Amino acid sequence: MEVTLTENALKEGVLRVWLRRIPDEGGIVHAYAVNNPNSATPVASATLYGRGAGSDASERVMLVFRLNLDDVAGALSAGDVLNIQLEGDDDGTFQFDILGVE
Amino acid sequence: MTTVAKLNYLRKQAGLPLIRFDLTRLRDNDIQDLRDAYAAMYEISDIAQGDNRGYYIYARGHGYDLDLCHNDDRIFLTWHRSYIYSFEKALNSALQWKRQDSELELTLPYWDWTQFLTATHASNGLPKVVDDDTYINAQGDEVPNPLARAKSLFRIVGLGLTGDDQYTSRLPTRLRDDIPLLKNEVARYLTNPSFSAFQADFNFAAHGHIHVVVGGSDPASPLPFPARDMGRTVSAAYDPVFWLHHAMCDKVWADWQQIWPNANIPQHVLDTVVYDGRLGADLIDNETSLRYIYSEDSVEAAIGALGTSDTAPTAALSAAASQVKEVQLGTVEAGFVRAELEFHKLRPPRDSFELRVYIDNPSCDASSGYEDDSYAGRIVFFGHGPCHGAPGHCNPDLAIRDEYDLRPKHPLRHEHTRFRVDITRGLRRFIGRKKSVKNLQAYLVIVDDAGHRVSSEVVSYDQCSLRTFAKD
The missing domain is CATH 1.10.1280.10 (Di-copper center containing domain from catechol oxidase)
Incomplete structure (x- = not known):
């Protein structure tokens, strides 16, 4: 799923993606720069602590992508499109129900 | 250590x-x-x-x-x-x-x-x-x-x-x-x-x-x-x-x-x-x-x-429990608007019981009922039933709560319990027109849910006292 890198996120070095409800699934989520020549290497990663099948938990959750500005300096700009993907979900079937991006 | x-x-x-x-x-x-x-x-x-x-x-x-x-x-x-x-x-x-x-x-x-x-x-x-x-x-x-x-x-x-x-x-x-x-x-x-x-x-x-x-x-x-x-x-x-x-x-x-x-x-x-x-x-x-x-x-x-040592001071805590069938009320002055028999630190009983109070009637029993002139009041205990937990589950002495432990109090706690029986009418009826009565005694009859008298030991408390309230 694609999200847009905000100016604030680039400035602070942290991209925050809010999800509407804590999903069943969990794991490591990677962000790839769509237009980056080295797009196979994630520019940042976040942790998703999911609720697990059978849980009624309903709170919103946030993916906190810590941009490694030393690695991506100059490589990213505000407005860049990032593709976020759950590790192990090679088919990209898991859909992020995004509430907002900061 | x-x-x-x-x-x-x-x-x-x-x-x-x-x-x-x-x-x-x-x-x-x-x-x-x-x-x-x-x-x-x-x-x-x-x-x-x-x-x-x-x-x-x-x-x-x-x-x-x-x-x-x-x-x-x-x-x-x-x-x-x-x-x-x-x-x-x-x-x-x-x-x-x-x-x-x-x-x-x-x-x-x-x-x-x-x-x-x-x-x-x-x-x-x-x-x-x-x-x-x-x-x-x-x-x-x-x-x-x-x-x-x-x-x-x-x-x-x-x-x-x-x-x-x-x-x-x-x-x-x-x-x-x-x-x-x-x-x-x-x-x-x-x-x-x-x-x-x-x-x-x-x-x-x-x-x-x-x-x-x-x-x-x-x-x-x-x-x-x-x-x-x-x-x-x-x-x-x-x-x-x-x-x-x-x-x-x-x-x-x-x-x-x-x-x-x-x-x-x-x-x-x-x-x-x-x-x-x-x-x-x-x-x-x-x-x-x-x-x-x-x-x-x-x-x-x-x-x-x-500055501690390996030997910690200890303080023994004990709560003496006693139960009596006969309760000495001492001298009671007339003119009160309300009278209560109060049981301090009463342990909630396991089974359900009714406790009846009779004034100055040592021969009262389960058959005395509510119509007897000496009958003064009653309280019914809804028992908590047999313990369904591990050993100690129903023992509130193992669940002391204070400012260092804010968990909910044990449901069977009795440290501060005060069960009261309103005996106003019965006591007034007994005192009648006298100004006071000396050496008054109350008698407690405890019956089970079948109406049979049971031993007074089934209801345990530390102390029983009479409280009277004067008119303002």
């Missing part, structure tokens, strides 16, 4: 807050106390799943099957502070129960996951004391380590798993490598003066990261997701390391509070009632309200600061 549990007991006697120490700072005896406390909680749950002193009762609150958490991310910190506080008190109560020693105040140590020391940590990044499957006990036997895994209600009842699959497990493949990252992350969070921003970043990054990396990635997991127990909210709290992880999370918050003492806490956080019915506002100041603090120092340093 003065253990952490004994040290904190002495600190409590001195009116000082209890100390939560770094897990790696605990000595062998402290670790054994922790193991024994966990094991005792497991034992209670094994005997009676519903016993509210047992492990299951606490673990189920986070996910399977009560799911009390994770409906509002804004109260993450206050909810978990309250949650582990209650667990810590249960841990101590369990240790007291097992050791038959009430002079203990075991606290939950914190697992500092920003640190790795070869001497204290396994190669996977977990502290050895929680990672080792077994340990050598005082008798020299190799026994299972209660800190390594626990039976999970989610696995047993929710999924129907059997054998070894009933127990939690971990797969911390990447934990060791992520420790430097976590250290940097925490340092970053502590620089944020905004409570909401600090909480959100911490909750969804470092805190969640530990859950995910300890749970690991396991496509062959017997759980309905490709991870082990810590990896999902529904199952995480069954893992014994959950509590030590959240003690660290609470410490990080406490550290942040030290740096930003004047930070504004959102009204929603203060006003929201969280786990165990505690108000958010009552959870902000852990030292004053909850009577505990954190220390990065050694236990020896804390002992030295207190």
Whole structure:
């Protein structure tokens, strides 16, 4: 799923993606720069602590992508499109129900 | 040796807050106390799943099957502070129960996951004391380590798993490598003066990261997701390391509070009632309200600061219980508007009974009924029934509550109970036109739910007294 890198996120070095409800699934989520020549290497990663099948938990959750500005300096700009993907979900079937991006 | 549990007991006697120490700072005896406390909680749950002193009762609150958490991310910190506080008190109560020693105040140590020391940590990044499957006990036997895994209600009842699959497990493949990252992350969070921003970043990054990396990635997991127990909210709290992880999370918050003492806490956080019915506002100041603090120092340093010795003063507490059928009321003056017979520290009985009061009628019995001239009043006790828990479940003397233990009071508590029988009309009828009556005696008849008289011993109390109220 694609999200847009905000100016604030680039400035602070942290991209925050809010999800509407804590999903069943969990794991490591990677962000790839769509237009980056080295797009196979994630520019940042976040942790998703999911609720697990059978849980009624309903709170919103946030993916906190810590941009490694030393690695991506100059490589990213505000407005860049990032593709976020759950590790192990090679088919990209898991859909992020995004509430907002900061 | 003065253990952490004994040290904190002495600190409590001195009116000082209890100390939560770094897990790696605990000595062998402290670790054994922790193991024994966990094991005792497991034992209670094994005997009676519903016993509210047992492990299951606490673990189920986070996910399977009560799911009390994770409906509002804004109260993450206050909810978990309250949650582990209650667990810590249960841990101590369990240790007291097992050791038959009430002079203990075991606290939950914190697992500092920003640190790795070869001497204290396994190669996977977990502290050895929680990672080792077994340990050598005082008798020299190799026994299972209660800190390594626990039976999970989610696995047993929710999924129907059997054998070894009933127990939690971990797969911390990447934990060791992520420790430097976590250290940097925490340092970053502590620089944020905004409570909401600090909480959100911490909750969804470092805190969640530990859950995910300890749970690991396991496509062959017997759980309905490709991870082990810590990896999902529904199952995480069954893992014994959950509590030590959240003690660290609470410490990080406490550290942040030290740096930003004047930070504004959102009204929603203060006003929201969280786990165990505690108000958010009552959870902000852990030292004053909850009577505990954190220390990065050694236990020896804390002992030295207190000036303790290995011999702790003891005070025997006993509550004499007595029950009498005949109650001496002494001299009673007329002119009262209300008269009550008051029973102090009455123990709620197991079975249901009716207690009837007769004035100056030593020959009263079950057949005397309500029409007898000497009948003055009654009270009916709705019995709590036979104990359905592990030994000690129905004994409120094992569940003393004070400012160091804010858990709900034991339902069978009797320290401050005052049961009253209104005997106004009966007493007035007996006194008649006299100004006073000397050496008045009341007689108590106790009948069961079939109307048969039973021994007065079934209702136990410390004292019975007459209270009369004059007209204003």
